Amino acid sequence: MNNKKNYTKSILAVVIFAALIIVLGLVYNQFKPKAVKGSKEVTIEIIIPEEETKEYTLFTDADYLRQALDEEQLIEGSDSEYGFFITGVNGREADGAKEEWWCITKDGEDVFTGVDETPIQDGDKFELTLMIGF
Numbered sequence: 632m633n634n635k636k637n638y639t640k641s642i643l644a645v646v647i648f649a650a651l652i653i654v655l656g657l658v659y660n661q662f663k664p665k666a667v668k669g670s671k672e673v674t675i676e677i678i679i680p681e682e683e684t685k686e687y688t689l690f691t692d693a694d695y696l697r698q699a700l701d702e703e704q705l706i707e708g709s710d711s712e713y714g715f716f717i718t719g720v721n722g723r724e725a726d727g728a729k730e731e732w733w734c735i736t737k738d739g740e741d742v743f744t745g746v747d748e749t750p751i752q753d754g755d756k757f758e759l760t761l762m763i764g765f
Contacts, residue, residue: 671753673699677721678760685721696735696749696757706746706759714745720759734760 669691677685693699697715700706707719717733718725725731735742735749736758742749749757 669693671699671751671755673751673753674756675700675703675705676756676758677705677723678758679723680761680763691751694750695747696751697746699751700746714747717746717759720761723761725761730763730765732762732765734758734762736760 669689671689671691671693673689673691675687675689677687687703687705689699689703691699691702693702697706705721706717707724708715708717710716717735720733725733735746737749738756739758742757751757
């Protein structure tokens with residue numbers, strides 16, 4: 632009889648403990664810190680001759696342009712000994728046979744670093760322009 636009482640108390644303790652864990656989990660889930668957008672707002676303008684220009688606003692914590700563009704899956708390309716070479720932007724591939732390539736500018740000014748090495752700050756505006764001719 633004593634063993635049956637101890638067994639019942641043990642089961643009751645386990646059930647109460649499990650219920651407490653569930654309640655604490657629900658409370659944590661309700662009050663946990665909410666996800667926030669990145670701390671930097673960066674504008675990306677995609678310019679393709681004779682097509683409508685598209686503009687994207689990115690919210691990121693990235694330090695460099697490539698990371699921010701990769702987060703949004705806006706660019707495609709390949710790594711080389713000179714850095715990342717952009718071959719496509721927003722699904723539009725540059726056609727090497729037509730001497731097409733992607734140019735990066737910031738506020739209309741040339742950027743003299745690769746996409747991997749171009750730092751970004753809050754409020755920056757970059758243009759990715761499809762150029763023709765080497």
